[in-house]
Amino acid sequence: MRCKKEEFIAGEYFHVYNHAVGNETLFKTENDYDYFLEEFSLAKRRYSSSIVAYCLMPNHFHYLLRQDGAEPIYRIFNDAFTSYTLHINSKYERKGTLFQGPLQHVHVKTDNYLIQLCKYIHFNPKKARLVDDLKDWKYSNYLEWIGLKDSEFFSSEFSEMYPDDFKYYEETIEDYQKYLEENRFEKMLLD
Secondary structure, X not given: OOOOHHHOOOOOEEEEEEEEOOOOOOOOOHHHHHHHHHHHHHHHHHOOEEEEEEEEOOOEEXXXXXXXXXXXXXXXXXXXXXXXXXXXXXXXXXXXXOEOOOXXXXXXXXXXXXXXXXXXXXXXXXXXXXXXXXXXXXXXOHHHHOOOOOOOOOXXXXXXXXXXXXXXXXXXXXXXXXXXXXOHHHHHHHO
16 A cells, blocks of 8 residues: 555554565664664654554564654655665665565544554564563563653653553553454454
């Protein structure tokens, strides 16, 4: 799905994601994750947006962002991943794209979907069996959600907008596994 500028509206929320091409890995080392986050931070400063949730995985990524300005937020990813791809191609002596296709996105229109999507995004490392405890995954803003860390990769205003969800987030995300087991989230995506 190609990103079209007119699809992106100020004040709206978007789930932006993509997957590595073939069986490749986007992030092989801690340095790769850190390099991308630096590039993302630089790109984000050029386009007005707020990060609600994110998670970088070895072969894919998820971001849930609010577009705060007129410039479409997909440009953050275009800038960050262009730089990151050049870096990775040079570092690993490879050529071509890192991604299986164009940047993917979904317009998030309801509060319930927004909160469930945050859980889905944060739960990825545990679902993939990369960690037993989500607190151990360094490449998401889960720690910001549960109040153990402050960073530029989380807009704290969301904790004020959804105080009940934040208050019990750590407990409810563990229960979230039931949603995955019962395919409730997949059904919600289709609704």
